[in-house]
Amino acid sequence: MGYNLKDIAIAAKSVLTEAGTRKVFLFHGEMGAGKTTLIKALCKQLGVDESITSPTFSIVNEYHIPKGKIYHFDFYRLKNQTEAMDMGCEEYFYSGDYCFIEWPEMIPDLLPINCVDISLSVLSNNRREIRIDKK
Template structure:
């Protein structure tokens, strides 16, 4: 478990560090309150992976696909799911088990569908506008 305290202007460095520490892990679960910075961190991680163009939150689409240098990168936002069946209906397995990067916001909405191995990223905002990130490898 690693923990980082950083200001938002350091987010690109933190994103690169997270990817380096992840080694070959491609599934990332993002936990944090609304506005904590989950999407901002995912954007920085996507940029570190060479994603062309601006990554954006898939709040209404549920999943966005970005063209990366070494294959697609999938960004999920399960906040608006009513139940896990909606994730089943969209074919989540094809994404999660593709071997490609998957960045998953609000994974607590699909607790029974999570893969066996992933990295949890817990992010919180502090009163001084800094962010605290804790990484947990599962």
């Protein structure tokens, strides 16, 4: 599915519909592909009212929504999977709350089953492509 950045809210709504009841999302794409931008739109669709920022340095940000929480992870800076285990990532993944995970490639052995794989590609400055695969 291709989308223009100005239509990102529509794309986010479509992603959530496609995901059904699954709540763990793995975001793949090169630096600058729009992973964080799409996650911000997904958070807005789910009812986040607070400021949404990238957890590049904190590794995880927590947002509150009417029916629970959203955990937004950025594992780009991890040195190894042990760092993710030490922060208790598996407790988040199996909490029943939404988990949006950037750079899941950094923790391949820790990822739960029944995830939604989101692959983002840059088509042009203002256009992206999303591929969705449910495991």
